[in-house]
Amino acid sequence: MVSNVKKIYHIRLLTDSVCIILCFGAAQILSSRSFTNRDFFLLFFLLIGWYFSSRYTELYDEFRTVKYIDEFLVLIPNIIVQGVTLMIYLFLINDRVYARKLVFLDILLVLLLMTLQKYLFKKISLFIYEKGYKIKNILIVGTGESAVSFYKIFSESPQFGYKVAGFIDEHKPEFLNGKYSGNLASLEEILKKKSIHEVIVALPTFNKSYVEKIIHITEKEGVKTRIIPEYSQYGFKQYKLELFGGNPILTLRKNPLEEWHFRLIKRLFDIVFSLVVIIFIFSWLIPVIAILIKLDSKGPIFYLQERWGKNNQKIICFKFRSMYSESSTRKKDGGFWQTEKDDPRITKVGKFLRRTNLDELPQFFNVLLGDMSVVGPRPHAVQHNIESKEQIDNYLLRHWVKPGITGWAQVNGYRGETKDIALMKKRVEFDIWYIEHWDIWLDIKIITVTVYNMIKGEMMAY
Template sequence: MKSLGHYRLFSDILFVAVSFVMAATISGREPSKLDGGIVIFLMVAWYFSSKATNLYDDFRTVKFIDEFLLVLPNIMVQMMVLVTSFFMLDDRMHARKVVLLFVVIATIVLTIKKYLAKKIAQFRRINGKNVRKVVIVGASDTGMSFYEMLNKTSHYGYKVVGFVDTFKPVHLNGMYKGTPDELERVLHDTDADEVIITLEKFDQEQLDTIIKTNDKLAVRTRIIPDYFRFNSSRFSVEMFGKFPIVTVRHEPLDYLHWRVLKRGFDIVFSLLVCVLVFSWLFPILAILIKLNSRGPVFFIQERWGRGSKPIKCFKFRSMLVDAPDMDKSGKFMQAGQDDPRITKIGRFLRKSNFDELPQFLNVIMGDMSVVGPRPHAVKHNIETMGKIDNYLVRHWVKPGITGLAQANGYRGETTDFNLMRKRVHFDIWYIENWSFWLDIKIIFMTAYNMIKGEPNAY
C-alpha cells in the first residue's frame, strides 16, 4: 500500500535526522545555525537516493537481507552529502568524527528499525492479521505457480480464497468458485481484496467485463501475463504514449545514468591498475615473454564487442607465434589442457590471468568494461551462435575482462555445450540484473579465485 510506503519513507528520513543529531552530540561538536540546513540536505538526499534504488517499491515480498543491501548505497550517499556539507562549511575539526559516527549510527538504527518492522509485519500476517484475500482468474500454469508460491510464503500476507475459470479443474480440491460470469458473486462470497488475472489467452471483452466487475466492488485488479512462454527472467512495463509496452528483457544499462556510472568506474579502476600494477609488472612480463619464445609481446585478436561490432582485443602473447587456430576439419581450436601451442611462460600467464592485463587498455579506449561477458574469438562466436539459444544477447553490453560466469568458475575450454549454455545463462542474467554492487562483487570474486587458483584456467 502506498500509505505504508510513505510511512516507511518518512520514518526513515526522521531516523536519518536523529542519527545526525546523535553523531554531532557524541563528537562534541557545538550546534550551529547551519545544522538545520545540513539536516534538510540529508533528508532531501535520502528521498531522491531511495527513489533511485527503489527502496520502498515493495515491502511484503522483499526479504530483509535484500532491503538491507538497498539501504547501504543510500547510507553511502548520505556520507558523501555530509562530507560535502562539512567541506562547504570548512569545518575540518569535527568532520571525520561526525561523518564516521553518523554512518555507524544511521546504519545500526535503520538496520534495527527495518528488521523489527519486517518481523512484526510477518508475525502479524502469519497470525492472520493484515492479510489480503486473493481470487485468481485462470487456472493456467501461471495461475497455479502463483498459487503455490503464495502458499509457501505466508509471510507475504496474501491468501488465495478461490479460483475462477471457464472450466472446473479437478486438481483445485474445492478452490474452484465459478466461471468468470459469476465473478461478482464469488467476490461477495469470498470478500476478496484483489483479483489476479492469469489467463493464458486474453479475450478483450471478457477482460473488460472482469475489470468493470472489480471496479464496481472496489476490488484491486492485477494482471500476470503468461510470461512462461518468454525466454527471460526479467520484464519491464512502460507507457509508450498511451500504450502499455511489455519489454521482454529488462536491461539496467539501457539507462544513461547507469552507463555513465559504469564507465566512470571503468576509467578510474583501469587507470589505478595501470599506474599501480601495470607500470612495474608490464616490463617484467614483457622480458619473460621475449626470453621464452620469439615474437611480439602482445597478441591482438579481433573479437566482438557491444552490438557484435568487431574490436581489437589486447592480450599478452601466451602461444607460439605460428600456432594454428583451426584444426584439420576447419573448426576453431580453443586453448585446452596441455595444449602444445602454449609456451611455458604462457601457462603461467593464463593460470594467473595476467595474460588479460592488457585489456585494461581496451577498457580505457572504451571497447571493453572491467566486468561484462567475456569476448570470444570471432570464429568461436560464429560456430556457437547457431547452436546456443540467445547467444547474441550477451553482446548487448560491452564485453568484460572478467564476468559473472568466470567468477563462478565457468572459464577455459568448453567442449561441452551444456557448460557453454551455462556461461551464456550467467551472461544474460548479469545483463538483466546488473548493478554497480554486482560489479564490485564480481571483481572481489575474481581476485579471490586468482589467489586460490582456478583448475579450469589453462
C-alpha cells in the first residue's frame, strides 16, 4: 500500500518536473532569449524550489487526489515560488532585457500546462483503475472508527488501486452493508477465496495474542500485513511519528514549528515584515501617536508589561500607553483586572488605539528582538496566565510557540475581555489549532484579516 502511494508520488513529481523544464524552454524561445550555460543552474534551482515548495504545501499528499479543485488551489503558491525564484535569478545576473517577458511567459505556461496535466493525470488514473487494471484486494480486520475511516478513503479514492474486499471481526455490525466476511477463525479461508493481497489490522484496542494469530495466518499465506494503531480514543487529530534509536515514538500533538527550517522561514518573515513596518510606518506614526497620548493624559508614551512568552519564559511586552498612568491591574481581592467594556482606566486616546489595535504596534520591536512573532497566540499578563492555567485545560500549550501581535483566535472574534470560561476555552482551542496547523500562508491570511479589522474597527476591542 505504502509502495503504491510512493509510486504515485514519484510519478506526479517527475511529470511536474518535466513540465517545469518544458515551460522554461518554451518561455525562453517565445521571449527570444538565448539559452546560456548558466541557465542550467537556474533550471536546477527551479526544480529544487518546486521540490521544497511542494513538500511544504503538501501538494502530493494523498487527499489532494480526491478532488481536483484541492490540488489546483495548492498549485498556485508553488507557481508563485517558481516566479519569485526566476525573478531573483534574473535580478542577480542583471538581465533586465528579457526579465518581464520571460517571467510572465514562464508562469503562464506552467499554470496552463500543470492544470491540464493534473486534470489528465486524474482522469487517466481513474480510467485505469475503474477498468480493474492492477487492482489489489484489501481485507480490513476490525470495524471501529479507524477501520471505517480507511474504508471510506479507498472507496473515495479508486486512483490508489485498492479495493476493500471485506471486513473481519468477532461480531457482525449491521452498518457494513454486506461487507462483513467473517471472524478470525475464517481468516485463512477468506485469504484464499478472495485473493487478498494485503490485510489491514485496525483494531480499537491492541490485543497481542489476537494480532499474533493474524500475522501467523497472513504470513503462512504470503500476504502482507499492516497495522494501524487506534489513536482516536485519545481525542487527538494531529500526530507525528518519529524514530528514536530505532524505536517508534508517537507525538500526540503536531507542531510544525519544531522543525528548524519552518522556524527559520517564520523568523525571516518576522524580521522582514517588522522592519518594513518600523521603517515605513513607525517613522511618521510614532510621533503622531506620542503627541496625542501626551496631550490626552500625563505619563509615559509606552507601557511595558511583563508577560509569558515561548516555554513560559518571561518577556517585557511593549505597548502604547492606553490607560491613565496611575491605573492598576489588580482588583481589590488581589485577582487580575482584565480590560473590560467602558473601563474607567482607559483614556480617550487609549480607546481609539485599542479599537484599531494601534496600541499593539510597538510590539514589532519585540518581534525584531526575537521575543515575539507577528502571528501567534496573544501573550497574557503573568497573573492572567497563573489564574487561567488552573481553570482551562491545555492552557499552557499556547506557549509552545512565540506569542504574536495578532493571532488565529483574534481574527475569529476571540479577543478583548474573557471573563466567561467558555470563551476563554474557545480562545485556547483556536490558539492550539493554529500551532498544530501552522504554515506561512496561514500567517499571511491572519495578517490580512487583522489589517481589515483594524480599518473597520472591532466590537470586542476595548
